[in-house]
Each structure stands twice: as structure tokens, then as C-alpha cells.
Amino acid sequence: MTATAASRNTAHRDTGAWVMRVLLLALGAAVLVAGISYGVRTPDGHVGPGMMPAAAGAVMLLAGAWESLKAFRSGREATDGDDSTVSSGAEGAEDEDSQLDVFGRTTAQRNRAVAVVFGVIALGVALTYAIGLLLGLSLMVAVLLTFVEKKPLWVGVVWGAGAFAFGYLVFGLALNVPLATGALGLI
Amino acid sequence: MLENILLGFQTSLTPENLLWCFAGVLLGTVIGMLPGLGATTGVAILLPLTLTMEPVTALIMLAGIYYGCQYGGTIAAVLIATPGDANAVATVVDGYALARKGQAGKALAIAAIGSFVAAIASLVLLMLVAAPIASVALKFGPAEMLAIMIMGLLTIISFSGDNLAKGLVMAGLGIFLSTIGMSSGFVEARFTFGSINLLGGIDFVVVMIGVFAVGEVVSQIGDGGVKPIRTRMRDMMIRGKDVKDSMPAILRGSGIGFLLGCLPGAGSTLAALVGYGVEKQVSPNRKMFGKGAIQGVASAESANNAAANANFVPTLALGIPGGTTTAVLLGAFVMYGIQPGPLLFDDQPALVWGLLTSFFIGNVILLVLNLPLAPAFAQVLRLPYRYLYPAILFFSMLGAYAVQNNLFALPVLFVAGVAGFFFKKFDYPTAPLILGVVLGPMVEKALVQTSSYADGDLTVLFKEPLSLGILILTVVIMLVPKLVGRFSRDRTAEAATPTPVA
Amino acid sequence: MRAFRKTTTAALGVAVLTLSACAGIDTSGSGGGLLGEFEPSERQTMIVPMSAGGGSDLSGRAIASGLEEVTGRTMSVENQDGGGGAVGYANFLGLQGNASHLLATETALVNLGLTQDVPFNWESFTPVMKVGQDSTVVVVKSDSPYDTCPDVVDAAKEGKVLAAVSGGATGNDAIQFGLIEKDQGVAFQRVPYESGGEAIAAVLGGHVDVGLTNPGEVIGQFESGDLKPLCVIAEKRYEYEELADIPTTVEQGIDVTFSQFRGVIAPGGLTDEAVDYWVDASKLYVKTEAFQEYMSSNYMQVDTAFGSDFAAYLKGYEAELKAGLG
Incomplete structure (x- = not known):
């Protein structure tokens, strides 16, 4: 749908895409160097522990450079026309590759929502180490509903408790998964 | 043969065995659905509970869990883009795309039908020619396995969609992640930085859940409140035409899956990836792959199920596990006092044929369960996303933990989720990443083996007739359709509209 | 999983168990109840540092259910795999002084300390029982x-x-x-x-x-x-x-007898009473029919050793291992 617009945008799409490219290129270079230092071949001429990392790093570097070059030239790289920006199917039809705001929110607002959710997830992860897996994750569910989605408190509590009960019954009791209790060792 | 089958049904159709078969496939579906818990864990967890049963009953139930998981893994893959079982990873690509279009019911139904056809076809082969096929599978040495791994790697082309460069970057990243920690081929551990948890490696299931589930959830939030998917009844139900259009894909997938599943050490995840990858190259509907092609789901699911059954070829005919789950099942044999091995078919006909015929029964039960359940499960997507996504996050995090019962999975999951979000934002295809993580260790193992086998001379790959044959076949499958497409542009455009070619 | 600290708080201060402490283990002195003075908590845990379904898992589960029988307490099995056992052993290191956890061990206990950068070796833990060899x-x-x-x-x-x-x-x-x-x-x-x-x-x-x-x-x-x-x-x-018809390496003039052992260890820093308790329980376990059946169905060679004897075995094993790796 927005394919042509998006490919026109590619060159001056936000700096984010370029940060991403540089990061992946840097990682590729680091992996390549590490791979070479592990030894691509063993002294007696066999495949060494560094061969796979070196190959992976080289692929990241070369393909990354190729892709950066294409992006740099931009504009006309997509000869096949109608589907140049839809890459993996996992994102489906509604991917958000253009800057257009379909839902009437500004980019800043959308980015903030993303940051908040990631923040809550990170908090949930940290909590699991402190108060245990089930409690931490259930609390995360409650917080997401109550504070991020601004639902009434009882909704958050009900979902959190439901998640807790399901996790405890199915994972803990039925499937015997040893649920980590965290530093406090509550449950 | 016929009397063996009769003997088998006499065993498997007793009320007790039927009941446990049903319990097994039901449990398997549930375990398969939960992210992080796969068939191997499911069977291992329930194994101790079966010790008091008759061996054949216990095995019927445990096997039911195993192939039930293959059906269950699909459900989460289609509905929430989280493969419930590692083997369902290739299903996510088109299954989830179909779900976003409101056709989740259709995707789930074709998955069930494809799985069923594949299961029955591979079962017939298993019954007729298990022993000869098993001895052919043994002919696959290091060079042949390396050739197959190269075939697997080349499917990156299929999974990269239209941006091969980005797909390659992701595959490289995946292979890098797979080299973290200890490996079977070398003394020294890599990229561990002194951390015990990194020594243990990055589990691909955790990466997969992070990139697909967490990354997808946050992307949807970034999109701004996804509307619940309201599907019309017409789209929920699968139609005869869909099944007819998918049949060639199902049969091809079954064939590929069965062949790969017979090889010890190849595995159903590889089978699903190759099945999808090949189908994307040869399907008349290939232009729609990645955007919700029903054939994509059909090929991945049938390949995965055929491979799961084919794992029983070396297991039953030779007593050598075909994969990790069948290895656990072989352990169960020993615990019940049954000696697996080449004589099993002769020594224990009632047990073997009872087990095999129970596969028929189990798969029929699964089909009957899954077809009506498909539209019902699809209803989950009607839930407003703000209620749905906290639950998705909860299950994916719990599941990631359950992979190794290690809290370290959660920070890994978080990082993978953040990365997954940015990959989607900047159009990096995520399937090649998973492909890299899954195939990395297999490719490395095959490389090291081939190197030892041939004194460091990797060109043996082109000297052994079998491996050369596999390579040529790979090139033909992966490249010829592309070239043909190049030569006749207009015809490709025609193929972009899904016209069925049976 | 770390809920049972309170039972052994007193032992928490004890430093890493050394060989000398090990040598003090002597079961003859234990009196009182069936299994001595020490009373463990109601729920025990057997950690298997390998994935579910493998040889270590089967061994861990068999021993756990056997110990349940002789102690009359629940013992659940936890798989903590990763890094060829390194993750499980490292977590076990964090359970210093906790007498309600055991770990199903094998060669990796000695092996990992020699070959990988890990914060433990076999002396960080309390050897309890070796059931035998998986030759x-x-x-x-x-x-x-x-x-x-x-x-x-x-x-x-x-x-x-x-x-x-x-x-x-x-x-x-x-x-x-x-x-x-x-x-x-x-x-x-x-x-x-x-x-x-x-x-x-x-x-x-x-x-x-x-x-x-x-x-x-x-x-x-x-x-x-x-x-x-x-x-x-x-x-x-x-x-x-x-x-029985298979000749041995020694018979054929090859002086190598190394084999994989299987057994159980407890965390380091346990009180003598706690160690005695587990050793006594283990001795009762190996007399049961369930033990014999587990060993014979897996064709393992019964060769038991407990407490300090197991520790002495491990010391010799480590030397042999070093030679094999070198």
C-alpha cells in the first residue's frame, strides 16, 4: 500500500535505520575479529572454533555493507515494485514502515507507549529475581492493565490473579515446572 | 502385514488404550500450545507417571503427547505469532499473516488437515518400509549431512522475503548467537565473558519467543491500538477450494519432512524450515508467501508432522533415536523393561503394531478435535488487544523460563524483544534470524565432522555422489524457479494473484 | 526453590567444605532416630543439571524416588540444564549449607572444573553417595x-x-x-x-x-x-x-579403566548431622529392590561408596581425568 512512498522515504528515513545498520555492522566486525582470534582452522588443518563465528561476522559485514549501499543509493533499488518493503511475513499486512500516523497519534506519543511497555517488562524481569517468577510476572500483568492501559484497578487485579492462578496450576502443579521463588523465596 | 495391522488394532482399540491415547493427544495439544514447553519436556515430565501402566499403554500415551504437541504448537504460532513448539517456527510466517487478515480459523484448519495427511502418509511409509528406509538413512554420513545443512541455509533466501541483504545480516546474527557457550566440537567455550549463564548458551526457543512474541506485541502497541479482529464466519471456515489448493504443498511438505525426519540428528524443526523454504520456491502461489499464503502454513505443518513421525523410523527399526523426544521415548522403553533395537519388530509385534496403529487413532482424534476448535480458538483474537497483550507477555515469559528452568532466560528474552521490535521497525526479517540460531550448531557440527572425516578437506562435499546429488537438487529447487520467473516477468505477475494450479 | 534456608541458617557461615571436613564424616556415630539426629524439612529437592530424559535425569529420578521411600519425605526433581551441567552446578554452589537439596551427579562434576571457566570444582560440594559405574x-x-x-x-x-x-x-x-x-x-x-x-x-x-x-x-x-x-x-x-562375554581392556593389555560414575552430592558447608543423615539414607536406599532394578535395567555396575569414601574416589578420579585430557 505505502510501498512506493516508503521506498522513496528510505534514504532520509529517520536516523534510527542508520544507527541500526551501523550497530549491526559493528557487531559483525567484532564477531569476525573474535572468530579469527578463536582460530578459523586448527593447527592441523581442521575446522576451528572460530570458523562459524568468523563466517557469521563476515556475512553480517558483507550483507550489511551491501544493504547500506542499496539504502544509500535509495530510490530505485526496488525493481520488483509492489513489495519492496514488506520483508518478513511475521509482521503481516499492517506494518508501520511509513511515518504516517494512521491512528492519529504523533510519533512521539507512539514511541512513548513503546518505551513505557518495555519499561514495565524490564521491571517485571527485575521483579522475578526479587520476589519470584509468578509474583513478578503477575504483578507485571496487573501494572500493564492498570497503569499503562488505564483500566480500573480491579480489572488489573483480576487479570493478574488469573495469570497467577493459571501459571501456578498449569506450569507449577500440573507440569511440575519448578517456579523460581526469587531472593525472597515467597512462593 | 495385514495380520500385523489387525494385531495392532486389537491392542490399540482396547478401551483403556483408547482412553490414554486420547489423554495423550489432548495433553500434547495443551503442552504444545504453551510457549517454551515442547514435546521433549512434555514426555519427560509425564514419563514417571506412566511407570505403573502397561508398557504399550504408556508408550501410546507418551507418543500421543509427542504428536499432539505438533498440532498444539501451531495454535500459538498462528494466533499470537509465538511458536508454542520450536517446530512451529516456520508456521508463524504465513499463519500469523493470515490471522492478521482475519483468517486464523482457516490457517489453523489447514494446519490440522496438513498435519493429518502428513501423519497418515508418513505412517503408511513407516509401516511398510521402516527397516529399508532406516538402513538408507544410515548411509548419510558427515558430508551428506553437511549438504543437507547447506540446503537448510539456502532457505534463508525464502525467509528473507524481498530483502535478501537484510535477511543475510539476520542469519549471520543468528549463527553468531548460536555459537555462544559450549559446543560439542571444541574444548573452548566461546563468547562467555566468564558468565556461567552464557556458558550454557542462548537457547533458540528463548530468542524465538522474544523476537516473535515480545517484539510483535510492542510493535503492535507502537502501531497504536490494534483493533480486535472481527472475522466473518465465511473466512473462519476452511473451504474445499483451500484444501485443494494446498494439497500439492501438503504432499511436498510431507515428502520433505519424512525424508529429513528419518535422519538421526536432522530434526523436525529443520524439516519445517526446509519444507516451507522449498514450497516458497516452487509453489504457484509463491508471490503470496510471507503475506498470508495458506500453502505456507500447509507446507510447514505437514513437513513438521511427517518428520515427527519419521523420527520413529530409526527409533523403532534400529533402536537409535531419531530426535530428542524419541530419545526420551527410548529411555522409557528401557524403563518398562523392553529392549529397543533391530529385533523389536520381531520380538514385540503387539507392542510395535499397537503403538503404530495408535498413531492412526491419535491423529484422527486430533483432526476431529482441531477442526471445530480452529474457529473457536480464533475467537481469542476478538479480545481487545489491551487485554490480550499482557496475557501474551505473561505466557511468553513463563514459557521462556520453563525452557531450562532458569531466570536468566528473562533478560535474554527482554533483549531479544527489544531487538525484535527494532528489527520490525526497520524491516529486518526475523525468520532468518531464527533459522540461523537453529541451523548454526547443526551446520557447525556437520562441518567439524566432515573435516575430521576427510582430514580437513571440505571438498569431499563435491566428491561423494550422495552429497553432490543433494547439493545439485538444492540449487535446482532454490534457483530455477527464480530464473524462470526472471525470464517471463508477465507470467510472474500472473502468478501473483492466487490462481490455483493443482 | 530457595525456600528452605531457614532449616540450616546455622550452617550458612561455614566456609567451603574442604577435604578435611569430609574426612570427619563417620556414620557410626549417628544415634537417635532411624536416620540420626538431623531432621530435614518436609520437602526435598533433587537437582538434575542435565535436560529431562537423559541418563542423568533417569538416574536422578530413580534415586529421588528411592530416597523418598527410605526417608518418608517428598523429594521433587528439578532439571536445570545448560553448559553441560555448568548452570546447575553453579546454582547449586549458591545453596551452601542448605541440607534440603541434593544433586544427581556424574563425570561433569570433576570434568567442568578442569576444562571450563567455572566457579566450582568437586571440592565445593559434599559427596554423599556413588551408586556405581556406567561403563x-x-x-x-x-x-x-x-x-x-x-x-x-x-x-x-x-x-x-x-x-x-x-x-x-x-x-x-x-x-x-x-x-x-x-x-x-x-x-x-x-x-x-x-x-x-x-x-x-x-x-x-x-x-x-x-x-x-x-x-x-x-x-x-x-x-x-x-x-x-x-x-x-x-x-x-x-x-x-x-x-559377561565381553573382555575387559585390562585383559586385552590396555591399562585404562576409566568410566563414568553416577551418584549424589549435597551442597557444601553442611553440618555433620546433615551429612550423616543423607549418607545413612543413601545406605538404606542401596539395599532396596528399586535400586537393584534401576541399576540392572540400565546395565550399570553396582559399586557404592559413601561420604568420605566417595570423596577419596573423586580425588583419584580427578587425577585420572587430567591424564585423559592432557
Whole structure:
């Protein structure tokens, strides 16, 4: 749908895409160097522990450079026309590759929502180490509903408790998964 | 043969065995659905509970869990883009795309039908020619396995969609992640930085859940409140035409899956990836792959199920596990006092044929369960996303933990989720990443083996007739359709509209 | 999983258990109830540092249910795999002084400390019980020209012999081949495989010349004649009827007897009473029928050792291992 617009945008799409490219290129270079230092071949001429990392790093570097070059030239790289920006199917039809705001929110607002959710997830992860897996994750569910989605408190509590009960019954009791209790060792 | 089958049904159709078969496939579906818990864990967890049963009953139930998981893994893959079982990873690509279009019911139904056809076809082969096929599978040495791994790697082309460069970057990243920690081929551990948890490696299931589930959830939030998917009844139900259009894909997938599943050490995840990858190259509907092609789901699911059954070829005919789950099942044999091995078919006909015929029964039960359940499960997507996504996050995090019962999975999951979000934002295809993580260790193992086998001379790959044959076949499958497409542009455009070619 | 600290808070201050502390373990002094003075908490945990379904898992589950029987307390099994056991052992290190956790151990206990950058070695823990050895048989394909282990060694002197090695470059197979190489002054060309099953498939397919395996995995192939056992790496022959014909390495003039042990350890820093308790419980367990059945169905060689005897065994084992790796 927005394919042509998006490919026109590619060159001056936000700096984010370029940060991403540089990061992946840097990682590729680091992996390549590490791979070479592990030894691509063993002294007696066999495949060494560094061969796979070196190959992976080289692929990241070369393909990354190729892709950066294409992006740099931009504009006309997509000869096949109608589907140049839809890459993996996992994102489906509604991917958000253009800057257009379909839902009437500004980019800043959308980015903030993303940051908040990631923040809550990170908090949930940290909590699991402190108060245990089930409690931490259930609390995360409650917080997401109550504070991020601004639902009434009882909704958050009900979902959190439901998640807790399901996790405890199915994972803990039925499937015997040893649920980590965290530093406090509550449950 | 016929009397063996009769003997088998006499065993498997007793009320007790039927009941446990049903319990097994039901449990398997549930375990398969939960992210992080796969068939191997499911069977291992329930194994101790079966010790008091008759061996054949216990095995019927445990096997039911195993192939039930293959059906269950699909459900989460289609509905929430989280493969419930590692083997369902290739299903996510088109299954989830179909779900976003409101056709989740259709995707789930074709998955069930494809799985069923594949299961029955591979079962017939298993019954007729298990022993000869098993001895052919043994002919696959290091060079042949390396050739197959190269075939697997080349499917990156299929999974990269239209941006091969980005797909390659992701595959490289995946292979890098797979080299973290200890490996079977070398003394020294890599990229561990002194951390015990990194020594243990990055589990691909955790990466997969992070990139697909967490990354997808946050992307949807970034999109701004996804509307619940309201599907019309017409789209929920699968139609005869869909099944007819998918049949060639199902049969091809079954064939590929069965062949790969017979090889010890190849595995159903590889089978699903190759099945999808090949189908994307040869399907008349290939232009729609990645955007919700029903054939994509059909090929991945049938390949995965055929491979799961084919794992029983070396297991039953030779007593050598075909994969990790069948290895656990072989352990169960020993615990019940049954000696697996080449004589099993002769020594224990009632047990073997009872087990095999129970596969028929189990798969029929699964089909009957899954077809009506498909539209019902699809209803989950009607839930407003703000209620749905906290639950998705909860299950994916719990599941990631359950992979190794290690809290370290959660920070890994978080990082993978953040990365997954940015990959989607900047159009990096995520399937090649998973492909890299899954195939990395297999490719490395095959490389090291081939190197030892041939004194460091990797060109043996082109000297052994079998491996050369596999390579040529790979090139033909992966490249010829592309070239043909190049030569006749207009015809490709025609193929972009899904016209069925049976 | 760390809920049971309170039972042993007193022991928390105790430093890493050393050999000298180990030597103090003596079960003769325990009086009082059935299993001595120490009263464990209601729920016990057996940690298996390997994935569910493998040999360590089966052993851990068998011992756990056996100990449940003799102690009358619940013992649940937890799999904590990763890094060839490193993750599980490292977590176990964090349970210093906690008497309600045990760990199903094998070669990796000694092996990891020698080969990987890990914060523990076998002396960080309290050895409780060794149940016996899971010995290894050298196998070839039925039509192989080799009939004895010296045949294989001689072939390696003259040309290339491909040997399937599963379980990693520092695992059991690798150590055993290393010891044979050292003893006989030869070198095998090692081909790594992920699992024992894959290695056997490679032997059967003729891709490697020789492989190592636990007999439980291949008894069916012995019966059908697809695989030929050459020798068992051990001092004494198997007592199991179907394996009693296999000669030992020692009989054939190869001085290597290294084998994988299986057993149970407790965290370091336990009170003497707690150690006595587990040792006594273990001694009761090995007298049960369930124990005999577990050992025989897996063709393991019963060779028990408890507490300080187990520690002494581990010390010798470590020296042997070092030689095999070197």
C-alpha cells in the first residue's frame, strides 16, 4: 500500500535505520575479529572454533555493507515494485514502515507507549529475581492493565490473579515446572 | 502385514488404550500450545507417571503427547505469532499473516488437515518400509549431512522475503548467537565473558519467543491500538477450494519432512524450515508467501508432522533415536523393561503394531478435535488487544523460563524483544534470524565432522555422489524457479494473484 | 526453590567444605532416630543439571524416588540444564549449607572444573553417595575387520582410525579415547557427535570405524548382531549374563579403566548431622529392590561408596581425568 512512498522515504528515513545498520555492522566486525582470534582452522588443518563465528561476522559485514549501499543509493533499488518493503511475513499486512500516523497519534506519543511497555517488562524481569517468577510476572500483568492501559484497578487485579492462578496450576502443579521463588523465596 | 495391522488394532482399540491415547493427544495439544514447553519436556515430565501402566499403554500415551504437541504448537504460532513448539517456527510466517487478515480459523484448519495427511502418509511409509528406509538413512554420513545443512541455509533466501541483504545480516546474527557457550566440537567455550549463564548458551526457543512474541506485541502497541479482529464466519471456515489448493504443498511438505525426519540428528524443526523454504520456491502461489499464503502454513505443518513421525523410523527399526523426544521415548522403553533395537519388530509385534496403529487413532482424534476448535480458538483474537497483550507477555515469559528452568532466560528474552521490535521497525526479517540460531550448531557440527572425516578437506562435499546429488537438487529447487520467473516477468505477475494450479 | 534456608541458617557461615571436613564424616556415630539426629524439612529437592530424559535425569529420578521411600519425605526433581551441567552446578554452589537439596551427579562434576571457566570444582560440594559405574563398551560394526581392542590400536598405529566421540570435546568419550591413546601411544581421528545415538548411527553406517557406548543403549544391536562389542573399559567384566562375554581392556593389555560414575552430592558447608543423615539414607536406599532394578535395567555396575569414601574416589578420579585430557 505505502510501498512506493516508503521506498522513496528510505534514504532520509529517520536516523534510527542508520544507527541500526551501523550497530549491526559493528557487531559483525567484532564477531569476525573474535572468530579469527578463536582460530578459523586448527593447527592441523581442521575446522576451528572460530570458523562459524568468523563466517557469521563476515556475512553480517558483507550483507550489511551491501544493504547500506542499496539504502544509500535509495530510490530505485526496488525493481520488483509492489513489495519492496514488506520483508518478513511475521509482521503481516499492517506494518508501520511509513511515518504516517494512521491512528492519529504523533510519533512521539507512539514511541512513548513503546518505551513505557518495555519499561514495565524490564521491571517485571527485575521483579522475578526479587520476589519470584509468578509474583513478578503477575504483578507485571496487573501494572500493564492498570497503569499503562488505564483500566480500573480491579480489572488489573483480576487479570493478574488469573495469570497467577493459571501459571501456578498449569506450569507449577500440573507440569511440575519448578517456579523460581526469587531472593525472597515467597512462593 | 495385514495380520500385523489387525494385531495392532486389537491392542490399540482396547478401551483403556483408547482412553490414554486420547489423554495423550489432548495433553500434547495443551503442552504444545504453551510457549517454551515442547514435546521433549512434555514426555519427560509425564514419563514417571506412566511407570505403573502397561508398557504399550504408556508408550501410546507418551507418543500421543509427542504428536499432539505438533498440532498444539501451531495454535500459538498462528494466533499470537509465538511458536508454542520450536517446530512451529516456520508456521508463524504465513499463519500469523493470515490471522492478521482475519483468517486464523482457516490457517489453523489447514494446519490440522496438513498435519493429518502428513501423519497418515508418513505412517503408511513407516509401516511398510521402516527397516529399508532406516538402513538408507544410515548411509548419510558427515558430508551428506553437511549438504543437507547447506540446503537448510539456502532457505534463508525464502525467509528473507524481498530483502535478501537484510535477511543475510539476520542469519549471520543468528549463527553468531548460536555459537555462544559450549559446543560439542571444541574444548573452548566461546563468547562467555566468564558468565556461567552464557556458558550454557542462548537457547533458540528463548530468542524465538522474544523476537516473535515480545517484539510483535510492542510493535503492535507502537502501531497504536490494534483493533480486535472481527472475522466473518465465511473466512473462519476452511473451504474445499483451500484444501485443494494446498494439497500439492501438503504432499511436498510431507515428502520433505519424512525424508529429513528419518535422519538421526536432522530434526523436525529443520524439516519445517526446509519444507516451507522449498514450497516458497516452487509453489504457484509463491508471490503470496510471507503475506498470508495458506500453502505456507500447509507446507510447514505437514513437513513438521511427517518428520515427527519419521523420527520413529530409526527409533523403532534400529533402536537409535531419531530426535530428542524419541530419545526420551527410548529411555522409557528401557524403563518398562523392553529392549529397543533391530529385533523389536520381531520380538514385540503387539507392542510395535499397537503403538503404530495408535498413531492412526491419535491423529484422527486430533483432526476431529482441531477442526471445530480452529474457529473457536480464533475467537481469542476478538479480545481487545489491551487485554490480550499482557496475557501474551505473561505466557511468553513463563514459557521462556520453563525452557531450562532458569531466570536468566528473562533478560535474554527482554533483549531479544527489544531487538525484535527494532528489527520490525526497520524491516529486518526475523525468520532468518531464527533459522540461523537453529541451523548454526547443526551446520557447525556437520562441518567439524566432515573435516575430521576427510582430514580437513571440505571438498569431499563435491566428491561423494550422495552429497553432490543433494547439493545439485538444492540449487535446482532454490534457483530455477527464480530464473524462470526472471525470464517471463508477465507470467510472474500472473502468478501473483492466487490462481490455483493443482 | 530457595525456600528452605531457614532449616540450616546455622550452617550458612561455614566456609567451603574442604577435604578435611569430609574426612570427619563417620556414620557410626549417628544415634537417635532411624536416620540420626538431623531432621530435614518436609520437602526435598533433587537437582538434575542435565535436560529431562537423559541418563542423568533417569538416574536422578530413580534415586529421588528411592530416597523418598527410605526417608518418608517428598523429594521433587528439578532439571536445570545448560553448559553441560555448568548452570546447575553453579546454582547449586549458591545453596551452601542448605541440607534440603541434593544433586544427581556424574563425570561433569570433576570434568567442568578442569576444562571450563567455572566457579566450582568437586571440592565445593559434599559427596554423599556413588551408586556405581556406567561403563563403556568399545563397539564396531559387525563386518568390521577388528575383533579386539588391540586390533583397533594396531590399526591406529598404521593408519587412520575414525573414532566417534559424543558428549563434547572434553566429555566421557573424549577422555576415554585420550587415555587409550596415551596408554598405547597412538592417535585416533576423532569425529564429534551430539549424542550417543548419533554416534551409534555413524558406526552402523560405516562413517566411523569405532565408537564408545553404554551397553544399555545398544543391547538390541548386540542381540541382532549389527554391532560387535570389542572390549569393556573396566577392570572387571560385567556380571550381567548378556554382557559377561565381553573382555575387559585390562585383559586385552590396555591399562585404562576409566568410566563414568553416577551418584549424589549435597551442597557444601553442611553440618555433620546433615551429612550423616543423607549418607545413612543413601545406605538404606542401596539395599532396596528399586535400586537393584534401576541399576540392572540400565546395565550399570553396582559399586557404592559413601561420604568420605566417595570423596577419596573423586580425588583419584580427578587425577585420572587430567591424564585423559592432557
